[in-house]
Each structure stands twice: as C-alpha cells, then as structure tokens.
Amino acid sequence: MRTVTDGVVTGLAILATGIVVVPLIAIFVYLIYKGASSLNLAFFTKVPAPVGETGGGMANAILGSAMVLALASAIGVPIGIGGGIFLAEFGRGTKLAAAIRFTADVLNGVPSIVMGLAAYSLIVVPMKHFSGYAGGVALGFMMIPTVCRTSEEMLLMVPHAIREAALGLGVPNWRSVLSITVKTASPGIITGCMLAFARVAGETAPLVFTALGNQFWSTDLNQPIAALPLQIYVYALSPYDDWHRLAWAGSLVLIILIVFAVSLVRFVTSRGVLKGAS
Amino acid sequence: MGVGIEVINLNAWYGTNHTLQDINLNIPANHATALIGPSGCGKSTFVRCINRMHETNPIGRVTGTIRIGEIDVYKDAKPVEIRRRVGMVFQRPNPFPTMSIYDNVAAGLKLNGYANRRALDEIVEKSLKNSALWDEVKDDLKKKSGASLSGGQQQRLCIARALAVDPEVLLMDEPASALDPVSTSKIEDLIFQLKSQYTIVIVTHNMQQAARVAEKTGFFLNGRMVEFDSTHKIFTNPSDKRTEDYITGRFG
Numbered sequence: 001m002r003t004v005t006d007g008v009v010t011g012l013a014i015l016a017t018g019i020v021v022v023p024l025i026a027i028f029v030y031l032i033y034k035g036a037s038s039l040n041l042a043f044f045t046k047v048p049a050p051v052g053e054t055g056g057g058m059a060n061a062i063l064g065s066a067m068v069l070a071l072a073s074a075i076g077v078p079i080g081i082g083g084g085i086f087l088a089e090f091g092r093g094t095k096l097a098a099a100i101r102f103t104a105d106v107l108n109g110v111p112s113i114v115m116g117l118a119a120y121s122l123i124v125v126p127m128k129h130f131s132g133y134a135g136g137v138a139l140g141f142m143m144i145p146t147v148c149r150t151s152e153e154m155l156l157m158v159p160h161a162i163r164e165a166a167l168g169l170g171v172p173n174w175r176s177v178l179s180i181t182v183k184t185a186s187p188g189i190i191t192g193c194m195l196a197f198a199r200v201a202g203e204t205a206p207l208v209f210t211a212l213g214n215q216f217w218s219t220d221l222n223q224p225i226a227a228l229p230l231q232i233y234v235y236a237l238s239p240y241d242d243w244h245r246l247a248w249a250g251s252l253v254l255i256i257l258i259v260f261a262v263s264l265v266r267f268v269t270s271r272g273v274l275k276g277a278s
Numbered sequence: 279m280g281v282g283i284e285v286i287n288l289n290a291w292y293g294t295n296h297t298l299q300d301i302n303l304n305i306p307a308n309h310a311t312a313l314i315g316p317s318g319c320g321k322s323t324f325v326r327c328i329n330r331m332h333e334t335n336p337i338g339r340v341t342g343t344i345r346i347g348e349i350d351v352y353k354d355a356k357p358v359e360i361r362r363r364v365g366m367v368f369q370r371p372n373p374f375p376t377m378s379i380y381d382n383v384a385a386g387l388k389l390n391g392y393a394n395r396r397a398l399d400e401i402v403e404k405s406l407k408n409s410a411l412w413d414e415v416k417d418d419l420k421k422k423s424g425a426s427l428s429g430g431q432q433q434r435l436c437i438a439r440a441l442a443v444d445p446e447v448l449l450m451d452e453p454a455s456a457l458d459p460v461s462t463s464k465i466e467d468l469i470f471q472l473k474s475q476y477t478i479v480i481v482t483h484n485m486q487q488a489a490r491v492a493e494k495t496g497f498f499l500n501g502r503m504v505e506f507d508s509t510h511k512i513f514t515n516p517s518d519k520r521t522e523d524y525i526t527g528r529f530g
Binding site: 093159161162164165166167168169170171172175176179180183184186 | 372436
C-alpha cells in the first residue's frame with residue numbers, strides 16, 4: 001500500500017512538472033518554427049523598412065530595448081534592493097516598514113498599463129513629448145516592488161547565527177548588514193532582480209504611451225525610442241505577411257536576448273564563488 | 279593577556295521576564311571558568327551580557343555593572359569596542375558561508391577596516407595554529423569555503439575567527455554541544471591551551487566537561503547564581519543543597 005501511494009504521488013509530481021514545462025517548450029519550439037526562417041543578418045543590422053518595401057530589420061528596437069531596460073534596471077535594482085534591506089534589517093517591526101511592505105505588494109498587483117499611465121503623467125506630460133526616459137521609468141517602477149520584496153525574503157532567510165557572529169566580532173551593525181547579510185543573501189537577491197528584469201523586458205503596455213516606439217535609428221533616450229515588444233505589437237497587428245514574419249522573428253529574438261542577459265548575469269556573479277559554499 | 283571580569287548586581291530582562299537576578303561574581307584572569315545549570319537558568323544570557331550581545335535583542339534590558347579589567351562595560355565604551363575585546367564562540371558553528379577559510383578568520387579585522395596584507399597573513403596563520411586547525415586547512419585557505427569544513431573544524435574555525443581580533447576574554451556558549459566526542463575533546467584540549475593567554479568563560483551542559491577544563495565553576499538556577507567556587511569544591515563538596523542535587527543528577 002505504501003509503495004502504491006509513493007508511486008501515485010511521484011506520478012502526480014512528474015505530471016505537474018510536465019504541465020509546467022510543456023507549454024514553455026511548446027512556445028519556444030513554435031517561435032523557432034515561425035521565426036527562425038525570418039532571422040537573418042539584416043534583422044540585426046537594419047531598421048524597419050517603409051510600408052510596401054520588403055526586408056528591413058529591428059536593429060533600432062533591439063538597441064532601444066537594451067537602453068530602456070538598462071535605465072529601468074538602474075532605477076529598479078538599487079531602489080528595490082535598498083528597500084528590501086530596510087524592510088529586513090533596519091525597519092523590522094516598525095509601522096513604516098509595514099506600510100512600505102503593503103505598498104510594495106499593492107504595487108506588484110497594479111496592471112502594467114497603469115504604470116505606463118503614471119510615467120506618462122509624471123514625465124511625458126511635463127516634458128510635452130514621448131521619450132525613452134519615460135519608458136525606462138515606467139519599467140523601473142515596475143521592477144521596484146518585485147526586487148524589494150524578494151530581497152527582503154532572501155535577507156530574512158540568512159540565519160540569525162551569521163548576524164550574531166559578525167556582531168560578536170565587534171563589527172558595526174551597518175557593516176555587518178552590507179558585508180555579511182547582503183553578501184550571504186546575494187544569490188537570491190540576484191535571482192529576484194533577474195526575475196523582475198525578465199518580466200519587464202517583455203512588457204508592451206507601459207511603453208505604449210511612454211517610449212511610444214520609433215521606426216528609425218535613434219540612440220537618444222530623450223526622444224521616442226523603439227523597443228522590441230512595441231515593434232512586435234505593431235507588426236503583429238499589421239495586415240502585411242512580411243511584417244508578421246518579422247514579428248515572429250522579433251519574439252524569438254526577445255526571448256533569446258532575455259535568456260542571454262539572465263545567463264550572463266548568472267555567469268558573471270557566480271564566478272569567485274567558493275567550492276562547498278551553499 | 280587576559281583580564282579579570284567583575285560582575286556587580288547584574289540584572290537582565292527579556293521583556294517582562296526577569297532572566298538574571300542580582301548576579302555578583304569575580305571571574306579570574308587567565309583561567310577557564312565554567313557556568314553550569316539546567317536549560318533556561320540564565321547562563322547564556324549572562325555571557326551575552328558580558329559582551330553586550332543581550333541588548334541586540336529589541337526586548338533585552340540590563341542593569342548593574344560589569345568591569346573587564348579597568349573598563350566599565352556599560353559606561354566606558356560602545357558595544358562594538360567591547361565586542362572586540364571579548365570574543366564569542368556560539369553553540370552552533372557559524373562560519374560565514376560566502377567566505378573562504380582565510381576570509382572567515384580575517385573577517386573581524388577586515389570588516390573593521392584593517393588592510394595590512396602581510397600582517398593579516400600572519401594573524402590568520404597564528405589564529406589557525408592557536409585553534410589547532412592550521413595543519414588541516416593550510417593548503418586550501420583561500421580555495422575552500424568555511425562552510426565546507428566538518429562541524430568540529432567549523433567550530434575551531436569560529437574560535438580562530440574570534441582569536442584573530444586579539445580579544446582579552448573568550449566567551450564560549452556551549453561550544454561543543456553540537457559536536458561529536460572526538461571534536462569535543464579537541465575543543466577541550468584547545469581551551470586548556472588557550473587559558474594561559476585568555477580569560478575563558480564557558481557555558482556547558484556537560485558537567486564532566488566543566489570538571490575537565492575549568493578551575494572555577496558557577497552554578498546557575500532560575501536566573502540566580504546559587505554557588506561560585508573552585509571546580510573541585512563544587513563537584514566534591516558543594517555548600518548549597520541545590521548544587522549538590524544538580525550535580526548528582528537529582529533534577530535538571
């Protein structure tokens with residue numbers, strides 16, 4: 001009887017894993033099937049072709065996405081981690097911390113288009129034009145609550161004994177927090193940042209009325225700028241088959257770039273980790 | 279060199295719980311002093327008052343006087359300064375998991391801004407030799423993580439880490455209770471060697487251990503110190519009935 005139960009539970013676990021993994025693989029395979037054929041050098045080097053002409057690429061959108069995401073990370077990661085450190089280490093048990101935690105949770109559930117609206121009214125309206133800055137701020141705001149809450153959770157998982165060890169050596173509390181607690185929790189904190197990054201990298205809605213999109217080569221964050229999700233959105237809704245194919249290729253590239261960026265960060269941050277460290 | 283510790287009318291609370299009541303004793307310099315007593319009697323709280331770790335708990339509170347040598351722990355110095363003079367070894371080995379063996383030992387100095395590399399190398403070697411760990415780890419000081427060592431090695435690493443900041447007093451809160459008998463006897467040998475240089479206070483549940491390593495023993499019960507005397511007297515001819523009951527195993 002026990003082996004039967006064991007078999008059933010193991011089977012259910014495998015089934016659940018399959019249900020999780022299958023759509024992921026299916027989407028990826030389908031993307032490769034639909035998009036890979038349209039991938040060529042021009043896709044990475046050329047800007048979109050005018051309506052009616054064939055060919056063209058998404059070089060501007062790839063660059064635009066990279067710039068907007070860099071700005072978003074520059075805003076979301078430090079503020080998010082700083083907030084997480086405050087919640088876990090300095091504000092524990094205070095009303096301020098409870099308020100921040102609640103706000104972050106609510107913010108996490110706010111639809112992404114509302115974030116775009118906020119950036120629109122905060123930046124686009126005063127500046128009187130759409131810009132890459134507004135897009136970066138919208139995505140950065142979206143990253144903050146995720147990064148903040150995961151950082152807090154990861155810091156709280158650091159054993160109390162480790163903090164005591166540092167304090168017991170006569171290390172001031174702030175130093176112990178930065179050099180011991182945060183360092184010990186850093187693999188988890190980095191994972192949180194990567195999750196937040198990957199999530200906003202594919203966001204379209206917050207960019208619609210902030211970064212707006214751009215059919216031309218532009219490196220100016222102060223001007224409307226192209227982004228892969230926006231470009232995919234526009235192309236996918238267009239009536240042209242050629243653009244549909246480019247949208248498929250763009251989706252594939254977007255996923256590959258996200259995987260690449262996440263792997264790169266993991267690789268860079270995992271070097272120097274010692275043998276036997278948990 | 280170690281210095282003596284003088285405790286006068288020490289009281290400590292956790293919230294409304296009066297964990298230590300009117301403790302008075304003199305801990306001699308360069309000797310090992312054992313504190314015994316049943317769980318929850320206040321031994322750990324007592325050693326945590328000596329290096330001001332008790333107050334890191336938000337509901338911890340202390341009154342009374344502790345002098346380490348000439349220094350009044352609660353009047354003359356900041357907690358971080360006291361903790362540099364008073365090393366602490368905890369019940370469970372707690373090396374910093376992200377650091378190498380070398381960095382674990384050097385942590386106390388490095389995190390306080392000490393950057394002389396050659397001197398650090400020497401201090402790390404000396405501390406690891408003093409904690410009888412050098413021969414086992416000298417080949418992978420910077421290659422292996424402190425967390426990759428065995429439990430007994432980790433505890434000796436923690437002792438080396440405490441010694442590296444050159445304290446005068448070494449507090450050990452049940453340092454061997456999570457270790458196997460072989461590791462335990464290594465720690466005890468170590469305490470024997472170290473007490474010529476440091477004043478050692480060791481909390482233990484193991485009465486044989488107290489008898490083996492300590493010249494003086496204090497018996498704690500329900501937040502009070504019942505008896506404090508030479509270890510020999512405590513274990514052979516205690517003056518208090520409660521001490522006798524405890525060491526003969528009639529309760530606790």
